[in-house]
């Protein structure tokens with residue numbers, strides 16, 4: 235089992251025979267696989283994953299969302315699905331939780347005895363869980379399967395790369411502070427070393443929008459996401475402002491793109507979704 239990448243070390247060898255065959259029932263009907271990743275925590279990965287999944291599903295696309303953040307599974311909370319449960323079908327496959335007609339969700343949260351139980355697992359067990367979330371869950375034919383990950387470039391993204399033969403790419407999320415962007419660079423290099431395509435970078439919490447007067451303030455560095463994207467030759471997908479309604483909506487379990495569709499964040503986010511669809515449009519079959 236390869237460990238995390240450290241500076242000056244060669245990338246870990248990926249045992250290709252671990253991979254699920256492209257013809258395997260579990261993945262052969264999945265057109266696009268996107269992985270939301272970041273260098274650090276709290277930058278908005280889950281917020282992006284949830285809103286992306288909902289936006290795509292509302293366009294009539296079939297979407298699966300896998301909460302692979304084993305230590306902080308927030309997707310059920312952010313989608314208001316905390317009281318739901320997946321259930322087994324007659325073949326003992328897991329039927330994921332339904333958010334709407336087109337979106338299904340699975341999370342480790344559903345398999346824990348209580349909401350405050352921590353998961354204490356080493357890499358091999360995490361790998362097994364990710365494999366089960368792909369192979370043992372009954373995903374209908376999907377236009378998009380989206381993974382939400384824990385922070386950093388550790389076991390979980392490595393397992394996904396090991397297991398899945400065709401990943402459209404990483405969506406890297408970062409905030410504009412200089413230290414946060416250092417971690418974004420690590421995530422970009424991680425993808426490049428492992429030869430995983432990068433769909434692009436999203437700069438989250440870019441400017442602050444005052445909820446009272448609407449005045450815009452650049453609290454952190456302005457434009458650093460765009461600058462880094464240029465420097466590393468990757469797509470800049472867009473920025474999402476720091477807006478109080480985003481937190482409130484997330485806590486209440488309604489994606490901000492649905493709760494506040496006219497907010498700056500939602501308008502900006504829809505532009506990001508269009509870019510993601512365009513970049514992966516060769517695979518939507520539409």
Ligand SMILES: Nc1ncnc2c1ncn2[C@@H]1O[C@H](COP(=O)(O)OP(=O)(O)O)[C@@H](O)[C@H]1O
Pocket residue numbers: 272274275276277278279280281282308438439440474475476477478480481482484485499
């Ligand atoms: N653009 C934003 N404006 C305001 N709050 C945000 C924004 N994006 C995310 N948040 C909030 O920041 C916190 C961390 O976001 P989250 O998506 O859980 O990050 P991660 O998954 O990277 O740890 C959450 O409370 C979320 O609602």
Ligand SMILES: [Mg+2]
Pocket residue numbers: 279280281303306308383384
């Ligand atoms: Mg998260």
